[in-house]
Amino acid sequence: MRRGFPLLCLLLSLSACGTADSRQSSLAAQGKTDPDAPLQTTQQISINAPADKIWALLANPQAWPGWNPIIAQTSAPGTLQSGSLFSYNADGMSIHAAVREFISSQALAWTGDVLNFHAIQTWTLTPQPGGVTLVSTSESVSGFLIGLFFSQARLERGDHSWLKNLKAAAELP
Numbered sequence: 639m640r641r642g643f644p645l646l647c648l649l650l651s652l653s654a655c656g657t658a659d660s661r662q663s664s665l666a667a668q669g670k671t672d673p674d675a676p677l678q679t680t681q682q683i684s685i686n687a688p689a690d691k692i693w694a695l696l697a698n699p700q701a702w703p704g705w706n707p708i709i710a711q712t713s714a715p716g717t718l719q720s721g722s723l724f725s726y727n728a729d730g731m732s733i734h735a736a737v738r739e740f741i742s743s744q745a746l747a748w749t750g751d752v753l754n755f756h757a758i759q760t761w762t763l764t765p766q767p768g769g770v771t772l773v774s775t776s777e778s779v780s781g782f783l784i785g786l787f788f789s790q791a792r793l794e795r796g797d798h799s800w801l802k803n804l805k806a807a808a809e810l811p
Contacts, residue, residue: 659749662756666738666747671758675778676785679794682774683801687808689763689771693743695807696761699724705807708799718746729796733757755781755788775801 699714714724720740731752739747747760757779764772
């Protein structure tokens with residue numbers, strides 16, 4: 639019985655892949671994360687830079703390793719657009735992603751998969767008075783036994799680091 643346990647886990651996890659992917663894609667296309675995901679975070683930061691400057695950093699995955707030390711490498715077709723497929727290595731995980739929402743200088747959302755784990759990450763840029771932009775990111779992560787491999791604290795630290803590094807890069811003269 640014990641020998642078959644890994645196979646059973648694999649079959650259980652694969653059985654929901656199509657449904658999860660379709661639901662995740664639909665939510666992300668609306669700029670939403672998964673409200674039922676066991677891991678979720680929403681964070682924001684005010685950046686003293688125009689939305690266009692921030693967008694140029696955020697929508698160009700090839701440049702991410704230059705300003706975000708969490709990102710070891712990326713593979714992307716250049717600047718993101720709706721439907722773009724890209725991958726990146728973040729915090730030791732290779733993530734395969736697809737852009738689901740793209741509103742230039744305003745909103746970006748992608749779905750990302752690592753093994754049987756599914757994530758949605760959304761970004762919104764809201765101009766404020768005085769040349770400041772409020773940047774918000776929300777992320778949800780779900781998947782079979784996610785809690786054994788990834789924690790809420792790790793998710794929050796990662797997104798906080800993304801925002802902090804984005805702010806530092808965008809505020810450079």
